[in-house]
Amino acid sequence: MSRSRRRHGVQATATQPADAYRAAGVDIDAGNRAVALLSQSVASAGTPHVLSAPGGFGGMYSAAGLGADAVLVASTDGVGTKAVLAGRHGRWRGIGVDLVNHCIGDIAVHGARPLFFLDYIAMAALEPEVVAEVVAGVADACRAAGCALLGGETAEMPGTYVPGAVDVVGTIVGAAPKDRLLPRPETIRPGDALVGLASSGPHTNGYSLIRHLLDGSPGAAADTGLIDALLEPHRSYLPAVTGFSEAGIRPKALAHITGGGILDNLPRVLPAHLGARVDLGAWPVPQLFATLVDWGGLDDSEAFRVWNMGIGLVAVVEASDADALAGQGSSVIGTVIDIADAGGRVTLEGSWR
Amino acid sequence: MSRSRRRHGVQATATQPADAYRAAGVDIDAGNRAVALLSQSVASAGTPHVLSAPGGFGGMYSAAGLGADAVLVASTDGVGTKAVLAGRHGRWRGIGVDLVNHCIGDIAVHGARPLFFLDYIAMAALEPEVVAEVVAGVADACRAAGCALLGGETAEMPGTYVPGAVDVVGTIVGAAPKDRLLPRPETIRPGDALVGLASSGPHTNGYSLIRHLLDGSPGAAADTGLIDALLEPHRSYLPAVTGFSEAGIRPKALAHITGGGILDNLPRVLPAHLGARVDLGAWPVPQLFATLVDWGGLDDSEAFRVWNMGIGLVAVVEASDADALAGQGSSVIGTVIDIADAGGRVTLEGSWR
Numbered sequence: 152m153s154r155s156r157r158r159h160g161v162q163a164t165a166t167q168p169a170d171a172y173r174a175a176g177v178d179i180d181a182g183n184r185a186v187a188l189l190s191q192s193v194a195s196a197g198t199p200h201v202l203s204a205p206g207g208f209g210g211m212y213s214a215a216g217l218g219a220d221a222v223l224v225a226s227t228d229g230v231g232t233k234a235v236l237a238g239r240h241g242r243w244r245g246i247g248v249d250l251v252n253h254c255i256g257d258i259a260v261h262g263a264r265p266l267f268f269l270d271y272i273a274m275a276a277l278e279p280e281v282v283a284e285v286v287a288g289v290a291d292a293c294r295a296a297g298c299a300l301l302g303g304e305t306a307e308m309p310g311t312y313v314p315g316a317v318d319v320v321g322t323i324v325g326a327a328p329k330d331r332l333l334p335r336p337e338t339i340r341p342g343d344a345l346v347g348l349a350s351s352g353p354h355t356n357g358y359s360l361i362r363h364l365l366d367g368s369p370g371a372a373a374d375t376g377l378i379d380a381l382l383e384p385h386r387s388y389l390p391a392v393t394g395f396s397e398a399g400i401r402p403k404a405l406a407h408i409t410g411g412g413i414l415d416n417l418p419r420v421l422p423a424h425l426g427a428r429v430d431l432g433a434w435p436v437p438q439l440f441a442t443l444v445d446w447g448g449l450d451d452s453e454a455f456r457v458w459n460m461g462i463g464l465v466a467v468v469e470a471s472d473a474d475a476l477a478g479q480g481s482s483v484i485g486t487v488i489d490i491a492d493a494g495g496r497v498t499l500e501g502s503w504r
Numbered sequence: 505m506s507r508s509r510r511r512h513g514v515q516a517t518a519t520q521p522a523d524a525y526r527a528a529g530v531d532i533d534a535g536n537r538a539v540a541l542l543s544q545s546v547a548s549a550g551t552p553h554v555l556s557a558p559g560g561f562g563g564m565y566s567a568a569g570l571g572a573d574a575v576l577v578a579s580t581d582g583v584g585t586k587a588v589l590a591g592r593h594g595r596w597r598g599i600g601v602d603l604v605n606h607c608i609g610d611i612a613v614h615g616a617r618p619l620f621f622l623d624y625i626a627m628a629a630l631e632p633e634v635v636a637e638v639v640a641g642v643a644d645a646c647r648a649a650g651c652a653l654l655g656g657e658t659a660e661m662p663g664t665y666v667p668g669a670v671d672v673v674g675t676i677v678g679a680a681p682k683d684r685l686l687p688r689p690e691t692i693r694p695g696d697a698l699v700g701l702a703s704s705g706p707h708t709n710g711y712s713l714i715r716h717l718l719d720g721s722p723g724a725a726a727d728t729g730l731i732d733a734l735l736e737p738h739r740s741y742l743p744a745v746t747g748f749s750e751a752g753i754r755p756k757a758l759a760h761i762t763g764g765g766i767l768d769n770l771p772r773v774l775p776a777h778l779g780a781r782v783d784l785g786a787w788p789v790p791q792l793f794a795t796l797v798d799w800g801g802l803d804d805s806e807a808f809r810v811w812n813m814g815i816g817l818v819a820v821v822e823a824s825d826a827d828a829l830a831g832q833g834s835s836v837i838g839t840v841i842d843i844a845d846a847g848g849r850v851t852l853e854g855s856w857r
Contacts, residue, residue, distance in 0.1 A: 202575060202685070207772075208579060208610040209578055209579035209613075209616065210578050211576070211577050211614065212577075212578065213575050213576075214567065214570055214574040214575060214576050214679065215572060215573060215574070215682075217567055219568060220568060221567040221568070222555060222564050222565065222566050223564070223566075223567050223619075223620075224562045224563070225563050225565065226561060226563065226655060227622040227623070227624050227657050227675055228624075228657055229624060229626065229657065231659060231661065232661050232663065234664070235661075235663055235664060256561070257561040258562045261560065261561060261564065263562070267578065269578055269579070269580040271580050271624075271673045273673075301578055302579060302580060303580065304580050304581055304582065306582045306671075308585050308588075308712075310585065310715075311585065311588060311665065311669040312664065312669075312671075316663065316664040316665075318664055318671065320580075322578075322580055322622055322675035324576070324578065324677055329568075332555075332564065359661075409561075419560075419561070
């Protein structure tokens with residue numbers, strides 16, 4: 152893999168493609184055009200730590216300065232079927248942002264800051280403009296996070312992908328000092344506060360059901376406001392998490408609210424003997440979610456598992472730290488409680504509308 | 505992402521799926537079964553550097569001991585349409601090996617040893633046994649390389665993937681001391697030797713054309729020997745590259761022969777003013793490639809671009825080092841020459857049969 156040579160069923164070259172290649176359904180010229188279009192995005196998202204020039208088999212990132220006790224934290228993820236919805240509306244740049252910000256969330260909750268990112272984009276017949284738009288979005292989000300876009304791969308695979316469909320996969324590598332890793336479940340106590348940070352929308356989960364609901368609602372696809380809201384890119388929680396440090400607050404745990412919603416993600420950071428009580432009236436759930444819940448006829452136990460319902464990240468903190476964190480875009484949404492008090496692990500109380 | 509919670513269109517949970525989920529075409533129980541099947545593979549492929557337990561949002565790898573001048577080298581890659589051929593014959597474990605060994609090659613040629621690996625597996629309808637087999641192969645290859653399988657993701661995306669099709673994407677992160685990074689193009693001179701290391705077969709490139717040819721040859725799919733040869737997993741070049749060090753030989757450059765073959769990959773490591781002359785009679789080209797070339801009616805300029813033709817990695821070394829490296833599975837295959845002598849960058853001379 153390398154930035155300047157994107158993979159194809161048959162590798163892109165500068166020569167005229169043989170009849171055999173075309174017969175096998177792979178367009179080398181399109182591959183070259185894709186590479187040309189994305190190179191500017193890539194060049195814009197390097198950082199001083201990047202040693203490699205495009206064209207290598209792998210990307211190189213200097214680990215000097217990480218610190219003797221550094222821990223690398225890595226995650227790989229796709230954006231799921233949000234890409235299908237984006238494709239229907241020709242909105243690819245946001246998908247690149249989604250990819251990066253979802254990955255940032257997955258390592259930020261471990262206390263790690265991003266170092267570098269690699270992307271993989273695949274489809275049946277290569278559409279260079281789609282690839283370029285996705286990579287532009289990836290580069291946008293990487294730049295915003297001080298994260299180097301180290302490398303990527305584009306694959307053209309007729310027979311694997313439904314025509315017109317695209318999958319994007321990202322891998323992020325970050326670092327944290329060992330003594331700053333999260334979660335710290337051993338420090339969590341009943342009475343600790345749960346501070347929820349607002350999401351920007353469904354982020355990258357629950358889109359299979361969203362599309363199912365859209366398909367069942369004639370006219371929905373023409374509702375521009377609705378589509379805009381559904382395609383809003385995943386928020387980056389890097390600034391907020393960095394802000395905790397700067398406010399002198401050390402969370403005991405952070406939960407990224409992804410697939411499984413608050414119900415399944417919050418328990419991942421709690422010790423086995425503790426649960427959580429979430430007050431559903433404690434934050435403004437965006438109208439979008441009310442619309443989706445009504446369309447789907449979901450009850451709370453389903454809705455708060457499929458979608459984030461307006462909360463993209465939950466911080467578990469000392470109750471005394473909660474007020475310092477609550478503010479624009481964040482709310483105290485609940486409390487850590489003993490497991491005996493929690494029906495299952497997370498109890499939802501009250502009403503969100 | 506986390507090893508124990510694989511992504512789905514709707515996240516896998518332990519509760520009964522709502523009717524809405526099933527209606528959207530996502531099977532949560534299958535997801536849970538996939539996780540159970542693969543957990544043993546994952547547990548077998550940890551290393552002492554891995555800090556995280558399955559279930560986290562990201563995987564954690566201790567960077568202690570890397571060295572103050574370490575450079576991280578990373579690559580992301582798929583296996584291309586070899587997965588389609590493997591799927592037709594129910595041969596998934598080798599695909600996991602392919603994924604890892606291709607990535608190992610991409611960083612080994614930069615002088616890096618593997619640290620950790622993450623995988624992504626996606627398909628239309630989740631088949632837990634397929635996922636488990638792929639991950640078993642990934643774990644096999646990681647163990648063999650002393651590489652930690654740090655995390656992964658499984659995505660179930662009806663509407664994106666052709667039913668029955670599977671895509672697998674791997675990301676590898678390795679490390680090298682800064683003064684051991686490759687290539688070192690500034691050290692390469694006319695007269696330097698090219699040592700080719702044998703491949704185990706087509707590895708992971710050229711399979712779109714291979715499938716096209718198979719489709720055009722009735723009875724080929726029933727030729728077990730042929731299918732076995734085509735599905736032979738990508739060789740790991742880690743032992744060979746490590747062996748260079750142990751023999752006290754420092755290559756000037758290493759080229760991983762992937763998409764684009766010898767013709768396009770060798771120039772990637774040569775300085776602009778130099779080319780290469782490759783003697784086509786210098787190594788035994790496996791019969792498999794003769795069969796494929798004849799089927800496709802390819803001339804040498806096409807064959808040596810689509811397929812590796814029996815050479816999976818080329819080392820550029822001092823001529824005086826060449827004999828020490830040539831041996832079982834490796835041959836001196838050519839010489840570095842001035843660009844004026846090279847028609848294009850790589851000149852193929854002689855005949856391979």
